[in-house]
Amino acid sequence: MNVLIIGAYGSAGSAVAGDLAPHVGGEIDRLTLVDDGDPGGGLCILNGCMPSKEVLSAAAHRFQARVDDRLNGDPPTIDLDRVVARKDEHVESFAAHRRESIHDLADTAGIEFRDDTARFVDDRVVAIDGDRYEPDYVVIATGSSPYIPDLPGMDAVDPMTSKDVLAATDLPDSGIVMGFGYIGLELVPYLAEAGVDLTVIEHDDRPLDQADPEFGDELMALYREEFGVDILPNATEQRIEPTVDGVRLRVEQAGTEHAVDAEALFAFTGRRPTLDGLGLDAAGLDPREGWVDDTMAAVDDEQIFVVGDANGKEPILHVAKEQGFAAADNILAHHAGESMTPYENVHHQVVFSGASVYPFARVGHTPETANEAGHAVVTATRRAEDDGVFKVKDVPYGLARLTVDSDDGTVLGYQGLHAHADTMAKTLQVIVENNLDVREVPDRSFHPTLPELLDGLLRETASQLN
Numbered sequence: 001m002n003v004l005i006i007g008a009y010g011s012a013g014s015a016v017a018g019d020l021a022p023h024v025g026g027e028i029d030r031l032t033l034v035d036d037g038d039p040g041g042g043l044c045i046l047n048g049c050m051p052s053k054e055v056l057s058a059a060a061h062r063f064q065a066r067v068d069d070r071l072n073g074d075p076p077t078i079d080l081d082r083v084v085a086r087k088d089e090h091v092e093s094f095a096a097h098r099r100e101s102i103h104d105l106a107d108t109a110g111i112e113f114r115d116d117t118a119r120f121v122d123d124r125v126v127a128i129d130g131d132r133y134e135p136d137y138v139v140i141a142t143g144s145s146p147y148i149p150d151l152p153g154m155d156a157v158d159p160m161t162s163k164d165v166l167a168a169t170d171l172p173d174s175g176i177v178m179g180f181g182y183i184g185l186e187l188v189p190y191l192a193e194a195g196v197d198l199t200v201i202e203h204d205d206r207p208l209d210q211a212d213p214e215f216g217d218e219l220m221a222l223y224r225e226e227f228g229v230d231i232l233p234n235a236t237e238q239r240i241e242p243t244v245d246g247v248r249l250r251v252e253q254a255g256t257e258h259a260v261d262a263e264a265l266f267a268f269t270g271r272r273p274t275l276d277g278l279g280l281d282a283a284g285l286d287p288r289e290g291w292v293d294d295t296m297a298a299v300d301d302e303q304i305f306v307v308g309d310a311n312g313k314e315p316i317l318h319v320a321k322e323q324g325f326a327a328a329d330n331i332l333a334h335h336a337g338e339s340m341t342p343y344e345n346v347h348h349q350v351v352f353s354g355a356s357v358y359p360f361a362r363v364g365h366t367p368e369t370a371n372e373a374g375h376a377v378v379t380a381t382r383r384a385e386d387d388g389v390f391k392v393k394d395v396p397y398g399l400a401r402l403t404v405d406s407d408d409g410t411v412l413g414y415q416g417l418h419a420h421a422d423t424m425a426k427t428l429q430v431i432v433e434n435n436l437d438v439r440e441v442p443d444r445s446f447h448p449t450l451p452e453l454l455d456g457l458l459r460e461t462a463s464q465l466n
Contacts, residue, residue, distance in 0.1 A: 001028055001335050004126055004135040006118045006142060006278070008033035008102050010042035011317050012308025013141030015324025017105055020331065024110040027332055031111045032135065033102060034118045034128060041095025043143045043309065044317045047163045050094055052186055052352070054087040055166060059193040059355040066193075067226060068394055078194045080169045087166065120283035124303060137303050137331050141324065142278065144271035144309035149178070152239040157247050159267035162187060171196050172263035176249050178237060179268035180207045182351045185219065187268060189355035192227040199230045199260050201237060201251060208417075210349070212366055214381075214399060215417045222354055222397050232260075240265065273310045287312075294342035296327040297334075305331065316349060346433050347413075350422045358397050361425040364413030364432040367403050376406045380460035382453055384418045389448045395419035402438075402457035409437040409465050414457075420450050427454070438462050 003020060007013040017033055024031050037046075044050055058078050066075035106113035116129045126133045146161040148154060160168070160175075162183050174197040177184055184200065185207060192198055200223075206216030223229040235253040242248075246263035275287055285291070285300050292311040298304045305327040308320035326343040333340050347369075351360040370377045384390035384398040398418030404411055414428040431441060443458040445451040 001136040002030040002032070002134075003028055003137045003139065003331060004032040004034065004118070004133055005139040006034050006126070007140065007308075007310070008113070009035040009037045009040040009098060010141050010143050010308060010320070011044050012143075012310075012320040012324040013139065014042070014098065014102060015321040016139050016141065016305075016307060016328045017102065019325055019328035021105050021108065021111060023332065024108060027335060029110065030135075031105075032133060033106060033111065033113045034116065034126075035102070035113075036115065036117045039092070039095055039099070040115075041091075041098045045094045045098055046091060047166060049317055051087050051091050051166045052162070053356065054090060055083055055190050056186060056352055056356040058083050059190040060357050062193045063189065063226070063355045063357060064394075070394075080171065080194065084167060084169050117277070119277065120279040120285075122282055123284055124301065125283075136335070137305065138283075139327060139331075140275075140278065140304065140306045140310050141308050142274045142310045144315055145274045146267070147270045147272040148267050149237070149269050151237055153241045156242050157240055157265055159265040161267055165191065165266070172246070173197060174246070174262040175199075175264045175266050176247065176260055176262045177201065177266045177268060178249075179266075179270060180231075181268070181270060183270070184266075184268035185351055185353040185360075186356075187266075188223065188229060189227050189353070191266070192229055193355060197228075197262075198266075199232065199262060201235050201249070201260075202231055202233045203236060205233055208351070208353075208360060210347075210366075211360065211362060211415050211417070212368070212401065214401075215360060215415060218397065218399060218417055219353055219358075219360070222358060226397075227355075271309065271315055273312045275310065294344075295330050295340040296323055296343060297330065297340065302334065302340075314345065318348070319345060346429070348425065348429050350425055352422070353417070354397070356422075357395065357419060358417060359420075359422040360415075360417045361421040361428075362413070362415050363425055363428040364411075365403050366413055366415060367401075370403050370405075370412045375412060377403050377412065378406045378461050378464040379403050380457045380464075382456050382460075384453070387453055387456075389450055389452055390419065392448065393419065393450070400453055400457060402454075402461050404438045404461040404465070406465065409439050409462070410435050411438050411441070411461075416453075418450075418453070424451060424454065427451070439465065 121127045177200040208216040235251045238250040247265045249260045292306045296305045307323040309315045330340040381401045385396045400416040403413040439462045443455040
């Protein structure tokens with residue numbers, strides 16, 4: 001069989017390619033890898049998780065120096081030129097490594113790389129620079145692009161997206177932020193530490209809707225009190241217009257419309273699958289809701305697979321890679337006449353909020369989602385301010401919650417918004433995905449370390465079981 005991957009440089013596409021390459025010369029006769037990226041490397045490397053963590057590290061250093069009252073003197077300023085230069089240097093190195101890995105695959109007999117644009121011209125027929133390919137299987141891994149809402153007046157302004165912020169060596173004195181999801185939660189503290197006076201539009205009561213309300217409330221307090229951000233909850237954008245000094249956003253809040261003025265508009269309003277130009281209609285594909293099955297196969301053609309951000313399911317890097325591995329396995333299974341296996345994802349996510357000093361991590365269920373899944377639960381919650389380790393390390397914000405099945409003690413989920421919550425996510429993933437009984441998890445850790453927080457949660461939930 002022949003397989004063609006569109007978007008081979010990205011995280012999902014490269015995962016599929018890497019998993020299928022060993023089968024070339026066996027089950028696979030020919031593997032064609034296509035990507036027109038310039039320089040190429042995928043979203044995470046070029047304009048996503050890697051460069052964002054680079055700039056957040058600068059914000060984290062300034063923030064911690066600024067809020068520590070044991071230190072004297074003015075806080076340092078962020079050298080945007082140096083931040084961007086160092087970020088670009090690292091990004092190019094990471095991207096070159098990704099490109100090299102794909103090109104190395106293409107040195108193998110039976111594997112071809114095309115540095116060009118691919119487009120469907122018929123059912124499972126792809127045109128590349130005048131050449132016609134008719135593979136047995138096609139994988140679409142074209143990632144996502146910033147989404148700009150169709151707000152009245154938007155065509156008259158020039159909003160800054162996350163990509164623009166990551167490349168900016170000069171920032172405005174003030175800004176309005178539309179979008180307070182994971183992109184906004186990560187970039188707002190960076191902008192604040194860089195000296196931008198911000199007003200954030202929040203559509204709901206609080207951000208972080210994938211967590212229990214207490215976590216969103218804690219983030220609101222942190223951003224307002226420590227980063228000086230003006231957050232307008234339950235506000236809805238009505239229209240945007242340019243002004244002599246920048247932009248004016250009309251918002252409705254509590255039934256009243258009022259104006260917010262600033263020098264610039266930041267649009268952190270999410271991302272959408274990059275599918276334009278692929279000619280999906282020629283392949284009989286309709287990218288409607290639910291157009292990709294959990295096997296990663298398109299419902300309109302089970303020999304076309306869509307992975308990563310392109311399928312719109314869950315735009316997270318590690319999920320994209322796991323979807324790529326699942327697609328590779330299912331291509332081989334389908335070709336062998338075997339049943340395909342749905343990709344099952346235990347929720348595991350990190351948002352590098354609070355300038356990455358106070359990240360949010362969630363693994364598995366919240367109490368609400370556990371109840372919806374039919375579990376009776378017990379929970380334990382601990383606040384960082386009540387824990388001596390967090391106090392002496394001067395990271396007092398945050399809280400953590402453990403959710404446990406009350407019938408058999410199985411650890412169902414963890415939520416953490418506190419220092420180094422990101423580094424605890426893997427430990428909790430192992431516990432949750434292996435269905436461990438909370439009474440069998442060792443509740444001891446090295447002292448004084450932040451994972452002592454977990455010990456308290458384990459003991460408290462265990463004590464509630466019969």
